Amino acid sequence: MMTVEVLLFAGLRELAGRGSLRVRVPAGATPADIWARLPVGGPPPAGLRYAVGGAWADASFPLRDGDQVALITPVSGG
Amino acid sequence: MIALSHAPLDASAVAAAVADGEHGATVVFAGTTRAESAAREVVALEYEAFAEMALDSMRAIAAAVAHRHGARVAIVHRLGRVAVGEDAVVAAASAPHRAAAFAACAEAMNLLKADVPIWKRTIHADGGTRWDDGVAGALTAGG
Numbered sequence: 001m002m003t004v005e006v007l008l009f010a011g012l013r014e015l016a017g018r019g020s021l022r023v024r025v026p027a028g029a030t031p032a033d034i035w036a037r038l039p040v041g042g043p044p045p046a047g048l049r050y051a052v053g054g055a056w057a058d059a060s061f062p063l064r065d066g067d068q069v070a071l072i073t074p075v076s077g078g
Numbered sequence: 079m080i081a082l083s084h085a086p087l088d089a090s091a092v093a094a095a096v097a098d099g100e101h102g103a104t105v106v107f108a109g110t111t112r113a114e115s116a117a118r119e120v121v122a123l124e125y126e127a128f129a130e131m132a133l134d135s136m137r138a139i140a141a142a143v144a145h146r147h148g149a150r151v152a153i154v155h156r157l158g159r160v161a162v163g164e165d166a167v168v169a170a171a172s173a174p175h176r177a178a179a180f181a182a183c184a185e186a187m188n189l190l191k192a193d194v195p196i197w198k199r200t201i202h203a204d205g206g207t208r209w210d211d212g213v214a215g216a217l218t219a220g221g
Contacts (some may be wrong), residue, residue: 010197011209077196
């Protein structure tokens with residue numbers, strides 16, 4: 001197992017009740033494995049993207065222990 | 079100039095940041111909070127960012143757009159509560175001639191709206207709020 005830091009923003013942050021949390025995932029886990037470990041119900045929102053260490057990453061990116069994974073829901077700046 | 083700001087934006091300062099003696103055209107875009115959204119009265123918008131990544135993304139967009147159009151580009155985005163009539167974002171582009179300056183400013187805004195991790199919550203006059211992030215109504219807490 002390994003531990004990754006998950007960052008949440010906006011409506012997802014409010015739904016989860018916090019902006020960051022640590023989650024335990026098995027070795028070889030990817031960003032796609034994180035959703036099921038969040039304290040929210042329902043499927044991932046359409047258009048969900050990921051950033052690892054502040055850079056865009058595919059859902060299949062191989063995570064390492066200690067990585068920071070941001071869940072980026074559809075953005076609405078501007 | 080690439081920045082996130084909790085204080086009101088100064089569009090003339092953003093324009094001044096792209097001033098260049100070789101550039102005869104400057105386009106400044108200001109995105110301003112409107113008083114109405116989805117036929118409901120709006121009192122303010124509230125913006126939240128993944129700040130480090132947002133700044134990196136804004137820098138990358140400005141550099142790419144500047145390179146493509148031979149322009150200079152500056153972008154500043156507000157965070158926190160932005161009242162009706164205040165600017166949420168100001169983007170400025172300068173280039174030798176106007177076609178490139180218009181194109182660069184428009185492209186910078188299009189890329190910002192697509193990819194910069196910033197989110198908007200609308201605060202209505204009736205007290206209701208809604209995040210514009212594809213999550214509202216789709217999920218539940220504590221699942």
